[in-house]
Amino acid sequence: MHKTDLSTYNNYPFHPGGNALKRLLWFYVNAAFFKTSFIPSSRFKVFLLRTFGATIGKKVTIKPCVNIKYPWFLQIGDNTWIGENVWIDSLVMISIGANVCLSQGAILLTGSHNYKTPSFNLMTQSVILEDGVWIGAGATVNLGVTAGSHSVLTSGSVATKNLEPYCIYQGNPAVKVRNREIGL
Structure with missing residues (x-):
């Protein structure tokens, strides 16, 4: 039986974008202005x-203590709310539509590891949140x-597969529990 050997880890073909100086500057800007409650x-x-x-977009609200990995891989539409302690792990593109709500502690993940290989290689895929989506407090949206x-x-739910429009999902892994009806 094979074993995990992290000494052989390889994140190829992943590249974080930007140059080293840009990434370093963002690290400090993120720590000073986003991951804090001072601003x-x-x-x-x-x-x-x-x-x-x-x-x-316009009228985007970003609450305190938000962590954004790489902003150059981020698109956010109009009137979107990003709650406290949200983690946007944008190793690759994350597209967030208009009128989206990311509640407190929500996590958007674009990376994971291939547990089937001894080297535990990095895997990345984009995340897309279309218009009007609500990601509840402490919920996780996985890569792809x-x-x-x-x-x-x-x-608290975990999305591992696509979510159908106008449907409500719950659990780990998240399953459809009912349709979303929006009234006046």
Whole structure:
């Protein structure tokens, strides 16, 4: 039986984008202005994200203590809310539509490891949250998942597969529990 041998780890063909100086600067900007509760202003955070290459829509709210891996792999639509302690692990592109709510402690993952190989190699895939999606508090969206328009992932749930539009998902792994109906 084979064993895991992390000395042979290889993250090829992954590249974090940008140059080393840009990545180093972002590390400090992220720590000083995003992962902290000292800077409550969403406008300033949006300015910084755009400066580092993110595409950000209008009226985006970013709460304190948010961690964003690489903003140059991030797109956010209009009127989107990003709650406290959200982790956006953008090793590759994360696309967040308009009117999306990422509740407190939500996690968006674009990377994992191939547990079937001794070297435990890095695997990456994009995450897409279409318009009107709600990711509940403490919920996790795994790599390669598309959350269809106005879908809901309830608190603490884990999405490992695509979420159908206008459906509510719950559990680990998340399963469809009912349709989402939006009334007046």
